[in-house]
Amino acid sequence: MKFKNAEPALSSKQKEVFKSFMGNSYTNAAAIAATKVQAKAQAQLPPGIKIESVLSEDFSKWTEGKVGEPAAEYVTDEFAATAMDYPGEWTLWHVNQAGGTAFCNFERTDEDDPGYVKTPAIDVSGGQGVYRITCRAMNANPNAQDQLLQGFFLDETVSQIRFASAQPLVYNEWTECEWIGTGGLKELSCMLFGWKGLVYIDWIKVDQLIYPLDSPADVNAFLSNATKIDVTWGKVDGATGYKVELVDDEGNTLASEETGDTDATTLSARVDGETTYRVYVTALNGEDYSYPGGWFGEFEAGEVGAATALAATDITENGFTANWTAADFAANYRILTRYTHTAETDGEEYVLLDEYFKNVPAEANEYNPLQFIPLMGMGGFDMYMSRHGWDTDAAVMMNMGGVMPGLILMNMYASAGLKGQLISPVGDFSVGNGTVYLKGMGLTGADDAIITFGFVDSKGEMYASTEFELSTEGDMIDAELTGGKADSRLVMYISDAAGEEMAFFPNLNMTMKLNAGETMSFTYDTYVADGEDTSMKIETPFAQNDKYEYAVQGYFSKDNLGKISDFVTVTRGTVSIDSAIASGASVSVDGNAVTVVNPGCETVAIYSVDGCKKYDGASESVSVALEKGIYVVCVGDRTFKVAL
Known part of the structure; x- marks a missing residue:
């Protein structure tokens, strides 16, 4: 197999459209990435909203063929110039008439080439700049019954993809689809298609939505600590209150509250730095409300304590x-x-590593099945492994299709002194007759390659090694490395290949067999x-x-x-929670107090379960009144847990 990002299934015609909008920055993946910025759709509209039609097309002049038996010929530009209710330059690629509907067909030559409908440029800059695109569509592809209707919405003025999103279709059933956009455009065009084609479109509408209240502007969100999110916004004329929501990247609402006439609030929710969050602020006045103003991004935190x-x-x-x-x-x-x-006893197995790389994120989809995490230089690598202390100088973590995570070692930077090594923590490998057993599975990306597995000393010098070969077909690994010493590390890297090479390992297992009486840490x-x-x-x-x-x-x-x-x-031998007496010291609960009898006058510290220190001192007798809860009591080097 070749290790490269799988590209979305964009046809040459689609690429031509997107390249015209993205110029030198165009990539297939970048075109798909635009799907992440769709505005928030609302379950219902306020009673005071005004809806102004901008475009409405029902294909009523497309009289040839019918649903299930579309016309044989694709429509032409000349036909489109006279057969559309809404005037302007429509782009109809691989589209057939189908009795009052448009049938987006599908061609397959060297690549997939689904048909699409692209509207003329329209003005949706009115009101507060909120607009809605709706259509009625049906998936008729029996070989892709779960395909989505993809919408790309393009800003013709500056040649950019404004946003994109896919809507679910039901096979052989009509579905009404909706997209909401904000930041009104003078020249918006809408491009609709199914990745695998054979999609009917019954009608397309674009409306300007004018809300009774303006959207809150300048929405900002930042952390005051890991569980407190401070949100600010600009006040809206006529608003008597605001609804503030925190939503994660899967659409789950983590926190929500309504405020009075203010421009700031604090939400309580635990967040992390790996998730993209959205904060929505909606202006309120009785039954009237605005389209939400929003902030989205990853939170930045202060230095972790x-x-x-x-x-x-x-x-x-x-x-x-x-x-x-x-x-x-x-x-x-x-x-x-x-x-x-x-x-x-002799031969007891000690496991050094049993790794299936399950900590590698499975962030992948149908069009981008490979998830890469490049890692250059030392440090941070073991965040993706089940055991800490392992490291690399140049490697990649990959999750193939979101179901097969693994490690890629590579030799691309060997000439710069970065071998692309897997490096273990320091250990005493002199035990177990100095032998480490390696098992697992691996495969290469371009050609056969030799992998070296060896010991290095505290100066980084290799003093013993073994080799095994991997191919592009995949091979089981069963290697034995001897000669281990104390204060050493294990290393593994590509040592011989025809050129630049990558080796993928979905699992690795390293063990030793100890002799009776030997100790390994x-x-x-x-x-x-x-x-x-x-x-x-x-x-x-x-x-x-x-x-x-x-x-x-x-x-x-x-x-x-x-x-x-x-x-x-x-x-x-350490004192367990249930111990009541240790070396003369005792811990007991008396009503709402923790009592420590401490004849040795050792240091006594009492912590709540959230780590807050409630007492710190040293005396023969300690009694501390506390609220109900679980507490950890440390007496010298001994620990007790009590409940009030």
Whole structure:
């Protein structure tokens, strides 16, 4: 297979249209990307609205053929000049008459070439600049029964795609479709088609919508913290109040409130830096309201604060609960774990990596099935892996079709000193007879290639390696690397290829087999908690002689990460939540107070579950009145959890 972005199915004729509007910046993907900026459609219109018709075409003069049996010949420009109710320069490509409807046909030569209807340029700049495009259409393609009716809406004055969006059609049933546009244009043209053709269009209408109230202008939204969104706007004459909504990129309303006669409010919702949000502000006065003014984009946060990892609780043979303090602007937390195991018998397997790249986003669609995340330079790579500490100097994460995520190693930058390596955390690879076993699957993009898998020392010098070959057909990987030492890393990269090459790995598994009495410590699973959480149950087998460590990192986005906390050690000997007495200290609940008997005068700290410190001191007896809730009590190096 070739690794490149799959292009949308635009025909040569469509490309010609779009290139005329986008010039040198034209790409097929850019044309499709315009679908993300459609204005908000409203469920109903206010009673005081005025609707002024701008264009209305019902194809009543298209008398040949009928639905199900369209005329054999495509309509011509000469026909369009006399057969349209609305005058002007219509563009009708691969379109047939069908008894009072337009049939957008389909041709297939070297590429898909669906027919389309494009209206003349029309003036929709009246009123507040809000306009509505509607049509009645039907999908008649039995081989694409789920296809959509695509609308591209073009600003002829400046040769730009103003917005685009696809509307669902029902196979062999008429559907009324609607698009709303804002920012009125002097010369708007509308282009309608189905990607796979064979679509009937019964009528097309364009109306100017004049609302009883103007839309709020200058809408802005910004974060005061990770759960508070400050929204401002310009007041509207005649408005007595406003409705303010926060909507995510899937159309879910996360927060909504109505205000009085003001120009600002604060919404409460937890957001992150990876999602595109929309904020709508609608002016209100009784039953009258405006078309909403809007803001859309990704939120930017202040610097994410540092979380503090607290001692673990609920320690059993099935895992433990990690605890931490809250961090400013954290939308999520990563709990980074390390696992130390001492083998009781020869041949016990220790897993270094078991990776299926499930953290790679599945942001793909029918026309862009490959999702690429280029990664250059060290740092941030392990956000996309299940275990922390892994890195790369040049690689790409890819999600093929949204269902097959994986890692691409590449040799394109080897001449610049970037081999395109997968690089492990530091470990003691002298145990297990110094042997690491690699399994998985891989394939190349252009030709056969040799992959090197080896050890490097603390200076980055390779001292032992093995090789295996991958082809474009795909190969199972089963390699064995020997000679490991302490204070080393594992690396893997393309070492020999005919030219520039990429190698795709959908899964990788690396293990060692320990001898009895040997101890191995390495990075373990990474867990993700919501931003409102300050504890998480880590479910994992926990033998009596094993040890876990964990650190916590808050983050708002993959580019705005908080500092990684110090690691906390967890052993089966650590006091669990249910312990009431440890080394002379005891913790109990008396009504609405937490009481600590502390004969050793060790430091006592009490935290609420959101990380807020409620007490910090050192005395033989402590009694703190608290509100109802869950609290973590730290006495010296021991931790208790209590409920009031």
